[in-house]
Amino acid sequence: MSDAIRIQGLSKTYAAQGPAPAKEALKGIDLDIPAGSIFGLLGPNGAGKSTMINILAGLVNKTAGRVTIWGFDQDVNPRQSRAAIGVMPQELNMDPFFTPRASLEVQAGLYGVPKAERWTDELLALVGLTDQANAYARSLSGGMKRRLLLAKALVHRPHILVLDEPTAGVDITLREMLWKNVRRLNEQGMTIILTTHYLEEAEQMCDEIAIINHGQVVVRQDTQTLLSRTDGKTMVLDTGGPVTLPPLPPGARSEIRPDGRLAISYPPSRLRADQILDVLRGAGVPILDVATEQADLEDVFVELTRD
Numbered sequence: 001m002s003d004a005i006r007i008q009g010l011s012k013t014y015a016a017q018g019p020a021p022a023k024e025a026l027k028g029i030d031l032d033i034p035a036g037s038i039f040g041l042l043g044p045n046g047a048g049k050s051t052m053i054n055i056l057a058g059l060v061n062k063t064a065g066r067v068t069i070w071g072f073d074q075d076v077n078p079r080q081s082r083a084a085i086g087v088m089p090q091e092l093n094m095d096p097f098f099t100p101r102a103s104l105e106v107q108a109g110l111y112g113v114p115k116a117e118r119w120t121d122e123l124l125a126l127v128g129l130t131d132q133a134n135a136y137a138r139s140l141s142g143g144m145k146r147r148l149l150l151a152k153a154l155v156h157r158p159h160i161l162v163l164d165e166p167t168a169g170v171d172i173t174l175r176e177m178l179w180k181n182v183r184r185l186n187e188q189g190m191t192i193i194l195t196t197h198y199l200e201e202a203e204q205m206c207d208e209i210a211i212i213n214h215g216q217v218v219v220r221q222d223t224q225t226l227l228s229r230t231d232g233k234t235m236v237l238d239t240g241g242p243v244t245l246p247p248l249p250p251g252a253r254s255e256i257r258p259d260g261r262l263a264i265s266y267p268p269s270r271l272r273a274d275q276i277l278d279v280l281r282g283a284g285v286p287i288l289d290v291a292t293e294q295a296d297l298e299d300v301f302v303e304l305t306r307d
């Protein structure tokens with residue numbers, strides 16, 4: 001198995017509703033997600049990420065295209081393809097009267113997991129809810145509810161785990177705990193697909209990233225290659241106070257940071273740091289300290305999704 005998911009020519013148009021016109025949310029997406037990877041699906045609001053995840057999860061019907069999950073064509077083998085994937089949704093939708101243990105048992109029942117194959121206690125321990133196993137869901141904190149959603153996504157031991165904005169509005173302790181769990185599951189062979197607004201998180205966690213915009217894949221690359229795409233570096237200088245700048249070499253741009261430091265951005269493929277420093281020194285600009293900043297995923301993202 002090389003691809004956990006294959007998506008070919010996937011389109012989705014939501015029908016017009018009253019005064020709202022029809023909306024083409026996905027416009028012929030082709031995307032392969034390798035088995036065993038942690039794959040980031042990024043895009044601005046409204047790009048079509050949730051639509052795509054909901055189609056993978058079997059919650060939204062596609063308009064056209066082919067989706068193969070763990071080797072099973074969604075249209076030919078809907079049951080097997082659904083069994084291969086677990087989704088941790090964005091919204092905290094849960095029955096307030098179920099305890100975490102009951103929720104997991106009900107979910108396992110929905111997936112037809114036989115009693116002998118259930119791993120409810122292990123799951124509760126995995127997400128740190130052993131002590132709350134028999135508490136009503138309505139008494140759980142927001143963070144505990146999220147952890148329960150993760151456990152629910154795992155009841156049927158899926159090969160692929162989809163996390164839709166798992167850390168939105170989540171505190172740092174829970175975020176770290178979630179990532180520790182996700183990494184461990186990945187090390188055990190689970191393919192992870194993740195959408196997040198925290199680009200730093202995607203940069204740290206994901207082996208490969210696809211960025212979608214307006215229902216199309218604008219780039220799909222391994223994270224390191226993606227990061228090296230942006231030909232941008234920034235030199236940040238402490239000049240000890242306001243200075244008059246000489247004309248900089250072509251390609252370099254200057255800006256004063258709120259802390260008073262001088263930031264000069266430049267394309268390292270065309271300009272070397274010492275060329276800029278020479279110009280500054282030649283004009284008598286004092287340089288008390290220098291730091292350099294590499295472009296990060298945020299820069300790449302902004303560049304690729306700029307309209």
Ligand SMILES: Nc1ncnc2c1ncn2[C@@H]1O[C@H](COP(=O)(O)OP(=O)(O)OP(=O)(O)O)[C@@H](O)[C@H]1O
Nearest residue numbers: 014023024025043044045046047048049050051052
């Ligand atoms: N049920 C629906 N009916 C009509 N239009 C919809 C529906 N769901 C989503 N859309 C539209 O489809 C487009 C893609 O939405 P989608 O929720 O997939 O984007 P997204 O990338 O997940 O955004 P976000 O990060 O804000 O969740 C948007 O323009 C949205 O308004």
